[in-house]
Amino acid sequence: MPRQRVLSGMRPTGALHLGHYHGALKNWVRLQSSYDCFFFVADWHALTTHYQHREGLEQSVYDMVVDWLAAGVDPEQATLFIQSRMPEHAELFTLLAMSTPSSWLERMPSYKDMVAENRELATYGFLGYPLLQAADILIYKAGFVPVGEDQAPHVEVTREVARRFNHLYAPLLPEPQALLTETSRLPGLDGRKMSKTYGNAIAMRDAPEVVADKVRRMPTDPQRVRRQDPGDPTQCPVWALHQVYADSDTRAWIDAGCRSAGIGCLDCKQPLIDAIQREQAPWRERADELLADPKKVHWIVEVGTERARAVARKTLKEVRVAMGLAY
Ligand code: SF4
Structure with missing residues (x-):
């Protein structure tokens, strides 16, 4: 058929x-x-x-x-x-x-x-x-x-x-x-819809170090000013990205760690950086081949x-x- x-x-x-x-x-x-x-x-x-x-x-x-x-x-x-x-x-x-x-x-x-x-x-x-x-x-x-x-x-x-x-x-x-x-x-890096116009996007072919830098600079829960302040993931754009990229164990670890100030924001961002870089690796390989030809x-x-x-x-x-x- x-x-x-x-x-x-x-x-x-x-x-x-x-x-x-x-x-x-x-x-x-x-x-x-x-x-x-x-x-x-x-x-x-x-x-x-x-x-x-x-x-x-x-x-x-x-x-x-x-x-x-x-x-x-x-x-x-x-x-x-x-x-x-x-x-x-x-x-x-x-x-x-x-x-x-x-x-x-x-x-x-x-x-x-x-x-x-x-x-x-x-x-x-x-x-x-x-x-x-x-x-x-x-x-x-x-x-x-x-x-x-x-x-x-x-x-x-x-x-x-x-x-x-x-x-x-x-x-x-x-x-x-x-x-x-x-x-x-x-969502984009600032929590709004991801868009080139807003300057809050990660390109599919951004280099790994660019991805790491963009994620590390992301704003977090505004109430979490110092490392020892507990946070609320629902107020944080990083958490919104974890909804797409993290498995349930990682999300549970973040939720508990954020609310108790057991983890810092950079600890929280690392698995996101890793997941995005992993996702991009095969794209970059294929794109490099095509760009060469x-x-x-x-x-x-x-x-x-x-x-x-x-x-x-x-x-x-x-x-x-x-x-x-x-x-
Ligand atoms: Fe956001 Fe994670 Fe920091 Fe909590 S620990 S405020 S979810 S970046």
């Missing part, structure tokens, strides 16, 4: 951090053996919000793909490609736009808020972004889209777009389902793009026929 198709994209943000790994990539690696996975670099999506920032885009794209591969995304199992290399997405986007009520896009949660906050986002491209996403998904007839809860409305609009197309023309585009999977939202990365993307194109073209052909455009 053919495997169900999963589609997921990531904006090219350059080198990825541990938040990207635990929030998405780890899941991709898990999914690729059970589903026919299509993973793409969403560079057009990046331009919907950062259209003035073209410098460094190419570098960001390839740095990110290197991190995907380093994390264990396997181009033999999954299809990796770049959105802007696929004009087929743009054609389907245009065709779907004809019958999509603009109110569906205007009512997307966050659209109005984001435009009110930043007038530079009052563009046609940003408004149309969920429809472009729908085209990205529907062109591959993906059965599933892995999402966090906040993105579920985007899958919903894709389903509505598909329903409308199927009703108006022909039952061609399957409605995808949101695949709610177990991911961890990794950049043509290989380009080739992987090339092969994936052509594989994706064959599927996209087939769907477009059907869509053109259904819409009376096969001349």
Whole structure:
């Protein structure tokens, strides 16, 4: 039986951090053996919000793909490609736009808020972004889209777009389902969401000494001023990272040691440093090999793009026929 198709994209943000790994990539690696996975670099999506920032885009794209591969995304199992290399997405986007009520896009949660906050986002491209996403998904007839809860409305609009197309023309585009999977939202070094913008991230390829330095400088429970002061782990961003990295014995040791001042904060941070460095070691090894052979990365993307194109073209052909455009 053919495997169900999963589609997921990531904006090219350059080198990825541990938040990207635990929030998405780890899941991709898990999914690729059970589903026919299509993973793409969403560079057009990046331009919907950062259209003035073209410098460094190419570098960001390839740095990110290197991190995907380093994390264990396997181009033999999954299809990796770049959105802007696929004009087929743009054609389907245009065709779907004809019958999509603009109110569906205007009512997307966050659209109005984001435009009110930043007038530079009052563009046609940003408004149309969920429809472009729908085209990205529907062109591959993906059965599933892995999402966090906040993105579920985007899958919903894709389903509505598909329903409308199927009703108006022909039952061609399957409605995808949101695949709610177990991911961890990794907090950053200061307890807020891990983000390059906040300067609180550990990159997937940070050198071991950089990781150690970043973790040692992390703020801790503000009440624990001196070594002999007891602390409360729930008030500490280090503890939040231990939730992802430490086993239950280590967590019990920290909880008791922190509350009784039996351990110091540097003692507490060491197992975290060790765990992150252990996790990174195979990534670094794979990334070093790829960085020494950049043509290989380009080739992987090339092969994936052509594989994706064959599927996209087939769907477009059907869509053109259904819409009376096969001349
Ligand atoms: Fe945070 Fe650990 Fe220090 Fe407690 S011992 S305040 S959990 S770093």
